[in-house]
Amino acid sequence: MNNSLIVVHGASGVQGAPVVRHLLAAGHGVRALTRRRRTTPLDPAVRALPVDLLDTDALARAYREADAVVVQLPLVFDPEVALAQAESVLRALRAGDVRRVVFNSGSTLPPGPVGVPFVDVRVMLAARLAEQVPTVSVVGPAATYMENLIAPWSAPRVRAGELAYPLDAEAPVPWVALDDVAATIVDLLGMASPPALQVVNGPKALVGEEAAAELTAALGHEVRWRTIEPDEYERMLAPHLGNEAAAGIAAAYTPPPPGTPPAPAPDPAVFRTGATTLGDWASRQDWDRA
Structure with missing residues (x-):
């Protein structure tokens, strides 16, 4: 096409x-x-x-x-x-x-x-x-976007040395760049018979402190990971997005009730690995203006 x-x-x-x-x-x-x-x-x-x-x-x-x-x-x-x-x-x-x-x-x-x-x-x-x-x-x-880290509710904290996110510190997270999702979309439009589903992974899954280390290297000062609860994330978002949006987004990070069956694992064939590492992405951002 x-x-x-x-x-x-x-x-x-x-x-x-x-x-x-x-x-x-x-x-x-x-x-x-x-x-x-x-x-x-x-x-x-x-x-x-x-x-x-x-x-x-x-x-x-x-x-x-x-x-x-x-x-x-x-x-x-x-x-x-x-x-x-x-x-x-x-x-x-x-x-x-x-x-x-x-x-x-x-x-x-x-x-x-x-x-x-x-x-x-x-x-x-x-x-x-x-x-x-x-x-x-x-x-x-496949996971959360790198761009969330430079959003106005997060960037000041990162500049101050804290990566605060409502994710388990020990859970490997393949942070995803929006550019890699966009590249996938364009590739699909060029295929005669595209797959019905593509899930975009970051090139490496990082636990909390590994993600913080990537930001540390890019920003030139120490950044530490801190797991926060969804209600704290809601309070972070509300001044920038409004109460309704903040509550809606935070709800997506709320764990399911105990006893909820885990979601079936996706077919590995649907995954596509993006090229952008968290460290490379962070080094290209203007953190002073964020």
Whole structure:
């Protein structure tokens, strides 16, 4: 699918911007869907369209004549709104006669609903896309994103010497770079028969202190790991994302109730290893301005 026209949801966001960048570098045309009208262009080569996800007709018009659509849902924590947006996307894909979709789930997808709206609606969409579109691939990270560490709720702590995260200190975590997810999406769009699922791993799984050591080497001062509870993470997020979003994200880190059967292990064939190490990623960030 070289030199194809690709519609990208959320093209100006944290998830979408790397996808646009990689698509342009690969020679594709991009029609960028954004939540609001932009005062500055994304790129001279990109046509940006402000579209409400609940406006099915506008979405269908945006999809028409495109060779593929990269679907990315916003973080919405009202279950009714989140479901309505996903249903609108499904209807628009059929109305727009879309033949190929890559769905970037933006997070690790469990095998079924877990009671967290922004997770559950992604599980639903991943399951139902094939009802509307002949060729569908779902892409997601195997673990949390490196970019979360330079977000405004985390970067000041890292600069002060602390990597605080609601993860078990002894659990090996294959931190994932958004650039590696974007590269996977572009590769899938170039395949004649892409796999239905790709899970992007970081190149190395790190326990807490190993992740902190990678940041220590990149920043030039000691960074120590600290495991925090989901409620503390919620308090970190709230001033930057609002109470509803903070509670919704923190809920995704809350352990399941005791006795919950573990999720089945994914087929190893679905995993793809990214090229970006946590240390390399950290060394490229402007921590002083974060």
